[in-house]
Amino acid sequence: MKTVALAVMxxxxxxxxAAPAEIFGMPGPHPVDPWYEFIVCGLPAARIGGWFQPRAPRGWDEFIAADTVIVPAVRDVDEPPPADLVNAVRAAQERGARVAAISTxxxxxxAAGLLDGRRATTHWPLASTLAARYPRIDVDVAALFVDDGSVLTSAxxxxxxxxxxxIVRTDHGDIVANALARHLVLPPDRSAELSGTDPQDHVLSELLPWVAENLNQPLTVTDLARHANMSTRNLTRRFNALAGITPLQWLLTQRINRAQKLLETTNNSVDHIADQTGMGTAATLRRHFxxxxxxxxxxxxxxxxxxVNQLAG
Structure with missing residues (x-):
């Protein structure tokens, strides 16, 4: 189990x-077993939002020992961050942890020196401040987030x-991450589209484009197995081994994913989208969606x- 530690100040x-607690603190819509062990670390007296106080947060030793550590936005970038937090972040990174920062x-x-020589981003209105204060950082003023290996930052x-x-996509793949994004009603990451296959699995790698071309048809698992030239039992075994779900679940995910794209990029009616995704009727699409x-x-x-308009603004 991968431990994710959130710093509280x-x-x-x-x-x-809220985002790390929601995403890492509970199983996703397609549960992975085990999911993450999510812990909150920091000072016992820390108050969040001026009134909320986490119950018995863990100490910095457990923060340093975590697989992934997350630093949320700081209250005031003109105030030096707490020295114990800076030291804990530096120690976690030196120990080999993945370090992520949200916004500021x-x-x-x-301050911990983790971004020197790296590409990074922060809350866009303060990106110029970060660049001026730390000239060794390659500040990206337009990125939603930056993954620079073991160090990640976001706007x-x-x-x-x-x-x-x-981060979930990196750890668990496209299927789990896209299901999570849909559950959160987030615009999907178009740089990592749903695949559902291992590139080295030639049978399933050839099956995917065929499904994409025929997704408007009422395909069944039997149709998929016939096209892959294998029994439904073998196809199910292959899907479970590579994707952790059944072919039917995968096919439904493909249909939902296509419906999302059409809802995002066209003004087509729900009836038309149901036909384009092989759902048959708008009622069926609405039920599954x-x-x-x-x-x-x-x-x-x-x-x-x-x-999207909020992000663009």
Whole structure:
């Protein structure tokens, strides 16, 4: 089990710790067993949002020992970050931990010297401040998040959610990460589309494009097995070994993923999208979409466009 440790400091905002707590603190919509062990570390007297106090946070020793450590946004970038936090972040990175910062948490990583010679980002209005204060950092003023190996940074609060989903994608693959993004109603990461196959598995690698070309057809698991020239039992075994789900679950995920893209990029009616994704009827699409994503197709389209506009602004 991978341990994710979240640092808490006095005065940080509750929203800045919500994304890591939601994503790493509970199983995703397609549970992976084991999921993450999520711990909160910091000073016992730390108050979040001016009123919330975490119950018995762990100490810095456990923070340093974690596989991934996350630093949320700091309250004021003009104040020096707490020395114990800076030292803990540096020690965690030296021990081999993956270190991630959300928004202005990048200033803590910079103070620890972790961003020297690296590409990084932070809350966009403060990117120039970070660059001026730490000239050895290659500050990207437009990235939602930056993955520079073992050190990751993100822009604002919503971008922090994208960063956390990216970490899940790195650890558990596209299927789990995309299901999580849909559950959170996040615009998906187009740099890592759903694959569901291992590139070295030639049978499934050839099956994927065929499914994509025929997704508007009422395909069944039997159709997939016939095209792959194997029995349904062998196909199911192969999918479980590589993706951790059944072929039917994978096929449904493909249909939902296609529906999301069409909702995001077209004004097609739900009836038309149901036909394009092989769902047959709008009622079937709505039932499966709501079960997988938690909202209706129409709500998803509206929410997606609102969030894209917020990110663009």
């Amino acid at each position: 006095d005065g940080i905002q509750l929203l800045d710790i 948490g990048a200033f803590v990583l910079a 604002g609060k919503t971008a922090g959610m994208h960063l956390c989903v990216h 709501n079960r997988a994503i938690g909202v209706s197709p129409d709500t998803y389209r509206r929410t997606f466009r609102i969030r």
